[in-house]
Amino acid sequence: MSPDWSRPWLHPYAGQGRALAQAMRGGRPLYAALNTVAGVEQPRFVPQQALPRGGGYEAQLHAQRTCPTRENLHDLFNGLSWLHFPRSKWRFNALHAAEIARRGPGRQRGPLRDAMTLFDENGALLLAPRGMWDALLARDWHGLFVRRRGQWQGARLLVFGHGLLEQLQHPRKPLTAHVVEAPQALDSIASIDDWLAAAVDADAWTKKPFAPLPVLGVPGWCAGNAHESFYDDPFVFRRAGRPDTPQQRTLQAAA
Numbered sequence: 094m095s096p097d098w099s100r101p102w103l104h105p106y107a108g109q110g111r112a113l114a115q116a117m118r119g120g121r122p123l124y125a126a127l128n129t130v131a132g133v134e135q136p137r138f139v140p141q142q143a144l145p146r147g148g149g150y151e152a153q154l155h156a157q158r159t160c161p162t163r164e165n166l167h168d169l170f171n172g173l174s175w176l177h178f179p180r181s182k183w184r185f186n187a188l189h190a191a192e193i194a195r196r197g198p199g200r201q202r203g204p205l206r207d208a209m210t211l212f213d214e215n216g217a218l219l220l221a222p223r224g225m226w227d228a229l230l231a232r233d234w235h236g237l238f239v240r241r242r243g244q245w246q247g248a249r250l251l252v253f254g255h256g257l258l259e260q261l262q263h264p265r266k267p268l269t270a271h272v273v274e275a276p277q278a279l280d281s282i283a284s285i286d287d288w289l290a291a292a293v294d295a296d297a298w299t300k301k302p303f304a305p306l307p308v309l310g311v312p313g314w315c316a317g318n319a320h321e322s323f324y325d326d327p328f329v330f331r332r333a334g335r336p337d338t339p340q341q342r343t344l345q346a347a348a
Contacts, residue, residue: 095114096110096114096166096169096262097262098110098111100261101311101313101314102250102252102258102261102308102314103258105177105251105282106170106173106177106258109130109173109176109177110169110173112130113126113127113130113169113172113173116129116130122140122164123138123162123163123164123168123169123172124138124139124140124160124162125138127162127172127175127176130176131175131176132179134179134180134183135160135175135176135179136154136158136159136160136175137158137159137160138159138160138162138172139159139160139161139162140161140162141161141162141163143159143161144161149193151186151189151190151193152190152193154186155186155187155189155190160172160175166259166262167255167256167259168255170255170256170258170259171255173255173258174213174253174254174255177282177286178253178282178285178286178289179286180286180287180289180290181253181286181289181290181293182213183290184289184290184293185209185212185213185293188205188206188209188293188295189206189209192205192206204299204300204301205295205298205299207301208298208299208300208301208303209293209298211271211301211303212253212254212271212273212298212303213253213254213255213256214254214255214256214257215254215256215257215269215270215271216252216253216254216257216270216271216272216273216303217250217251217252217253217254217257217270217271217272217273217306217308218250218251218253218272218273218274218275218285218289219248219249219250219251219272219273219274219275219304219306220248220249220250220251220275220276220277220279220285221244221245221247221248221249221274221277222244222247222248222277224241224244225237225241225244225248226274226304228241229272229304229306230304231333232330232331232332232333233333234310234324234330235321235324237310238310238311238312238318238324239321239324242312245311245312245313247277248277249277250270250272250306250308250311251275251285252270252308253289254270254271257270257308261308264309264315265309266307266309266315266326266329267307267328267329268307268308268309269305269306269307269308269329270305270306270308271301271303271304271305272303272304272305272306273289273292273302273303273304274304275288275289275292276288307329307330310323310324310330
C-alpha cells in the first residue's frame, strides 16, 4: 500500500496518510496504525476477523463502535475518511442502522441505504461559486471547465468516497464522482464534516441528489485536460438529457 500522496485528490489526506504509512512500515497492521492516530470521535479499528460470519459491517459498527478493517487500499482510504469525517460517517451509520431495524438486514438495502453507500464509496463535495454548480447540473462541460476555468482557483472538489480514492490510484478518464454542493465559505475539513453531517436528510437522499462529475476534468488533476478537446469526448462528458448508449453504460460500470 503505497499511494502517491502528492496527487491533488489526496492532498486533504496526505498528512495522516503519510503518518499511517510510516506506522505500517514499522510493522503495525492497518487497523492498529489507524488506532494510533484516531481520536474519541472515531470508532475503534479492529481486524476484519472480528466481524462475525454472516454479520453486517454497519450493524457491528453501530452496536460496538468498532470498524472491521482489511489490509488493503480500500480500507486504508475508508480509515482516512473516518479520521477526517467522523460526524458524517456516524450520521450515515445511524441512518443505516435505523433502516436495518425498519426493513431488516436482507440483501435489498432500499433507496436510502443505496444512496448513502453510493456516496460513501464514490461521493465528492463541490465548494464553488453557484454558477459552477449550475453548469455542472446542466452538464455544460465547456462552461464548467473551459469558460470558468479561472474560477477553479477559488473552488474545491473534495473526494469523500474511499472507493473512488482507491480507483484513482490508476486514473482513468471515465472515473466519475457523485457530487453534492457544499457552501464555498467552509474553510476546513472539520467545518465541511459538520455541514455534511447536518445536511444528510433521509427523505432528500432517498432521491440520490447527486450530480455526476468526471473527476479528471478538474483543472490540475490531469495534464491532458489543459486542451479544450479533452472535454469533447461524448462517452465521458455527456450532454444533459442524452440517453445512455450501451457503450456509455459499459464505461460507467467500469468507472
